Amino acid sequence: MGEMGETEVVLLGWHLSMFSTKVRIALEEKGIEYEYKEEDILHNKSPLLLKNNPVYKKVPVLIHNGKPVCESKIITEYIEESWKDKSPLLPSDPYLRSQSRFWADYTDKIYEFGMKLVRGSKGEEMEKAREELLGCLKVMEEEIGEKSFFMGEKFGHVDIAFMSYYSHIYTFETLGKFSLEKDCPKLFALATKCMERESVSKTLGDPHMIYEAIIMYRKSLNLED
Amino acid sequence: MGEMGETEVVLLGWHLSMFSTKVRIALEEKGIEYEYKEEDILHNKSPLLLKNNPVYKKVPVLIHNGKPVCESKIITEYIEESWKDKSPLLPSDPYLRSQSRFWADYTDKIYEFGMKLVRGSKGEEMEKAREELLGCLKVMEEEIGEKSFFMGEKFGHVDIAFMSYYSHIYTFETLGKFSLEKDCPKLFALATKCMERESVSKTLGDPHMIYEAIIMYRKSLNLED
Numbered sequence: 451m452g453e454m455g456e457t458e459v460v461l462l463g464w465h466l467s468m469f470s471t472k473v474r475i476a477l478e479e480k481g482i483e484y485e486y487k488e489e490d491i492l493h494n495k496s497p498l499l500l501k502n503n504p505v506y507k508k509v510p511v512l513i514h515n516g517k518p519v520c521e522s523k524i525i526t527e528y529i530e531e532s533w534k535d536k537s538p539l540l541p542s543d544p545y546l547r548s549q550s551r552f553w554a555d556y557t558d559k560i561y562e563f564g565m566k567l568v569r570g571s572k573g574e575e576m577e578k579a580r581e582e583l584l585g586c587l588k589v590m591e592e593e594i595g596e597k598s599f600f601m602g603e604k605f606g607h608v609d610i611a612f613m614s615y616y617s618h619i620y621t622f623e624t625l626g627k628f629s630l631e632k633d634c635p636k637l638f639a640l641a642t643k644c645m646e647r648e649s650v651s652k653t654l655g656d657p658h659m660i661y662e663a664i665i666m667y668r669k670s671l672n673l674e675d
Numbered sequence: 676m677g678e679m680g681e682t683e684v685v686l687l688g689w690h691l692s693m694f695s696t697k698v699r700i701a702l703e704e705k706g707i708e709y710e711y712k713e714e715d716i717l718h719n720k721s722p723l724l725l726k727n728n729p730v731y732k733k734v735p736v737l738i739h740n741g742k743p744v745c746e747s748k749i750i751t752e753y754i755e756e757s758w759k760d761k762s763p764l765l766p767s768d769p770y771l772r773s774q775s776r777f778w779a780d781y782t783d784k785i786y787e788f789g790m791k792l793v794r795g796s797k798g799e800e801m802e803k804a805r806e807e808l809l810g811c812l813k814v815m816e817e818e819i820g821e822k823s824f825f826m827g828e829k830f831g832h833v834d835i836a837f838m839s840y841y842s843h844i845y846t847f848e849t850l851g852k853f854s855l856e857k858d859c860p861k862l863f864a865l866a867t868k869c870m871e872r873e874s875v876s877k878t879l880g881d882p883h884m885i886y887e888a889i890i891m892y893r894k895s896l897n898l899e900d
Contacts, residue, residue, distance in 0.1 A: 547756060
């Protein structure tokens with residue numbers, strides 16, 4: 451515990467979890483100091499995790515002055531509301547907020563389809579996941595239009611949602627045999643711009659390391675030779 | 676369109692959708708006048724729906740002064756933020772807000788498990804869905820403790836989430852062979868108290884009609900004789 455009156459922020463996360471990454475980018479954007487604790491999520495969950503997320507036993511968990519907040523979407527809303535004055539991640543207008551939440555949720559779906567590809571066996575199943583994934587990416591591509599970021603000229607909630615799994619995109623491209631740069635040039639340009647932000651670049655994992663980890667995972671499921 | 680300067684609220688919904696019901700209870704609680712338009716969601720989606728929710732083509736859609744908001748969770752947040760001063764559904768404290776959102780999401784899971792039961796064939800599958808459903812209900816039962824409503828002494832967000840499918844509970848009980856009243860007496864008492872509110876009682880469908888509709892649905896899937 452920090453000293454009396456000091457704010458203490460602890461994040462329980464896992465380096466391969468896009469949901470942890472999402473929360474880390476939000477904390478960095480807000481300039482909030484926090485202690486990051488890596489969880490051994492596959493083999494040995496810590497007593498701290500089990501105590502602070504007894505319902506799901508999953509990361510990320512944000513512990514703020516001893517009180518836990520679980521589920522990445524709920525955590526990012528909590529961060530936005532608790533540190534209101536520091537670089538807002540959501541627009542203040544209720545309608546634009548609703549649109550931000552809508553597209554952030556949609557963005558999460560892209561990751562889900564990507565993970566379907568990761569868990570897919572060869573053939574038809576992979577082809578279907580690839581089509582769904584590309585379909586969603588094209589919807590986002592369309593949505594960007596002439597804007598710099600998803601919701602306009604300011605980096606925010608939807609950009610964080612997309613960038614939180616941007617290091618996984620290399621894996622999705624390789625397994626799905628597509629190229630974000632060629633197939634979704636606006637999305638690629640947006641991601642490149644987002645990568646210029648320290649909040650993003652210092653938080654994201656190495657795409658090749660993630661690819662290796664996922665190929666090992668596929669081998670463990672006998673989906674790769 | 677209403678006259679210039681008038682607020683116009685239209686809700687596209689479906690009477691069997693708990694997500695539509697959730698939004699209706701929230702609107703009623705806030706005392707917001709709105710026009711409800713029933714969609715023929717299974718056979719003939721209206722051009723208005725397709726135009727206002729082109730991504731998912733699903734209900735509910737709230738159209739506020741011509742602008743659409745989709746997805747029930749996003750709509751309830753939008754309602755809360757747009758009509759801030761009328762009976763708040765979320766606590767003002769960020770931590771308590773996060774807890775409300777957490778339990779409202781959890782409550783949605785109960786419905787998902789209930790629908791697994793609805794789509795289950797006889798035997799093992801149904802038994803598994805029943806166990807999951809009852810497990811979640813017991814977690815909620817525990818969470819209520821000595822409180823009148825889920826988050827304390829005030830009706831709010833989590834209560835709305837639970838009550839939005841309360842008319843389905845009779846079906847879940849019948850298919851799952853359990854009794855909410857006996858197995859989860861606190862949850863039953865809370866629901867009974869919520870039913871005293873006009874916002875809830877006038878919005879919920881008839882449990883027996885929902886049961887009949889679901890049995891017909893199961894017959895159409897050859898899950899019932």
